[in-house]
Amino acid sequence: MNDSSSSLENSHFPVMLNEIVKICSPEKGGVFIDCTFGAGGYSKKLLTFSKTKVIALDRDKIILKIKKSLKLRYPKRFFFHHKKFSDLSQVTAIESADAIIFDLGISSIQLKDLKRGFSFNSKDRLDMSMGLTNNSAEKALNTLSELNLKRIIKFLGDEKDASKIAKNIVCYRANKKITKVSQLVEIIEKSKKKDYKKKLNPSTKTFQALRIFVNKEITELIDGIINATKIIKPGGKILIVSFHSIEDKIVKYFFSNFSSNQPKYSRYFPDTISNHTLFNNYKNKVFIPTKHEIIKNPPSRSAKLRVAIRNKNNFIYPEGLIFKFKKYLDLEKLYV
Secondary structure: OOOOHHHHHHHOOOOOOOHHHHHHHHHOOEEEOOOOOOOHHHHHHHHHHOOOOEEOOOOOOHHHHHHHHHHHOOOOEEEEEOOHHHHHHHHHOOOOOOOEEEEEOOOOOHOHHHHHOOOOOOEEEEOOOOOOOOHHHHHHHHHHOOOHHHHHHHHHHHHOOHHHHHHHHHHHHHOOOOHHHHHHHHHHHHHHHOOOOOOOOOOOOHHHHHHHHHHOOHHHHHHHHHHHHHHHOOOEEEEEEEEEEHHHHHHHHHHHEEEOOOOOOOOOOOOOOOOOOOOOOOOOOOOOOOOOOHHHHHHHHEEEEEEEOOOOOOOOOOOHHHHHHOHHHHHOOOOO
């Protein structure tokens, strides 16, 4: 393994690795799909069990350096696809999986690469692309209307000062194109009152909103978990690690409302599918990192892990899920 790929792997800690391995039970063997390969933490651990096979996906081309070493070590048990996890059903020769794992959001590898514009400490251009997209934060900031910028920052970032930030973005770009991270940070800081009691950087929520929008993360998540439910075998487990409230709401809603112990009729469910379930009794249990893990890997503090078990029912497209989160899906359609 070369130095660059080794440093990439060492800079990333797979969140709740012990919990995920315990839930997957790889000692029994089986097929596992790692939908967010990243530095390969989950895949590598699962492959240490001799009867396992791992199919991994990732949209980020920088990850291609890491996957080579695993392929050399496990040529007959490890298979990698440079794809978004929304394209899970397009992976050829995919087998009925015993478990499918999603680790959502941005990776430490992406965040630490300042040239990509994810970090507000960067001095480089506003890109924020995770790969396999032509979108960028620069394009969004310089082309979208004030109203749409406000909606993106408000709904995808939960930013209470979204109106002022959007207005100041439009005023700034009227005189000078916004291309650098430092320009956006300046606009945000001028738009928000200083609150010395808060530890959160004032740019955090706006950066989150733009990153989600650029990479269509809500669309990706919904398409990804629908496809996972379609291909996983009965009794198979879907494990999802989320890091912000929108992701967790989507996962919780899907698992709860399509479970055999689903809540009573919801107005968001069409009558035709309200009684059709996809998962066994979902207990709404949430796993969180231990104190020890948070000390070792501080970004893990906001992580939540939810798990659902597929039942034997035939797959029916979950229209209620799409309807429930249509507001976010429509936002991500503002440009292709």
